[in-house]
Amino acid sequence: MDIMGWVFRTARNRDGRAHALEERAQEVGPGSVPVLVAVEAGLEVALGTKLLDGWLSNRRQVLVPHTLNFRALAPDASALLVEVMAAAAQADGEVDPREAQQLPLALERVGAGEAEARRLEAALAEPQHLGQLLARVEEAGLATHAYAAALLAINRRARVNRAFLDYVARRLGLPAEVAGSLERRYRT
Structure with a gap:
């Protein structure tokens, strides 16, 4: 029964919520703001890195006019x-x-x-x-x-x-x- 509960919970949680992070925040408690700040900072760094990598890989397309008008x-x-x-x-x-x-x-x-x-x-x-x-x-x-x-x-x-x-x-x-x-x- 425990396996079935886990499967259904996993299938039900496809709305983009980060349950692992939410559970970690609840475990630490309400007075542990530094953990949430660290998680948010990590997400910002990951997103910034991904954006920079995408821009660098496509910089020729961004910097060169591709439209002759x-x-x-x-x-x-x-x-x-x-x-x-x-x-x-x-x-x-x-x-x-x-x-x-x-x-x-x-x-x-x-x-x-x-x-x-x-x-x-x-x-x-x-x-x-x-x-x-x-x-x-x-x-x-x-x-x-x-x-x-x-x-x-x-x-x-x-x-x-x-x-x-x-x-x-x-x-x-x-x-x-x-x-x-x-x-x-x-x-x-």
């Missing part, structure tokens, strides 16, 4: 990112019909408007100087945004495009974890 960018920053998209599309030597069809959809996906679509058409009509473009990106502090824009513009499975992305990531100084995180975020 053209509506939130300044006009000159959005123009620069459109030029990066054009350079990425031109990386393999030509803009094929599939890329030409996908680029406006990618722009729409990230909140770009008509002005950005017109700028993209103009940028695709002329070759982009990648070195100068990436220097401007670094100067503007838009490295992660530019990498995300390049990801949206090209097919990553093609070897030349993969080499282009690797070059851009290294040139902009993006750690491999950040580049990988952006690639998972902006799968096409």
Whole structure:
């Protein structure tokens, strides 16, 4: 009968209450506040440690912008990112019909408007100087945004495009974890 009582008591106490701590507090007595303070302090330390560990393990996700939103960018920053998209599309030597069809959809996906679509058409009509473009990106502090824009513009499975992305990531100084995180975020 004692075993059955224990089983039913265990099954009944699934409401999140800490019966072991409550029983310990009752055993010590009402004048033993230091035990309860020590238990609360231990819980605070455990919770703080868990939060810090979670933050440290996900700090790349917290510190790196994972959302590319053209509506939130300044006009000159959005123009620069459109030029990066054009350079990425031109990386393999030509803009094929599939890329030409996908680029406006990618722009729409990230909140770009008509002005950005017109700028993209103009940028695709002329070759982009990648070195100068990436220097401007670094100067503007838009490295992660530019990498995300390049990801949206090209097919990553093609070897030349993969080499282009690797070059851009290294040139902009993006750690491999950040580049990988952006690639998972902006799968096409």
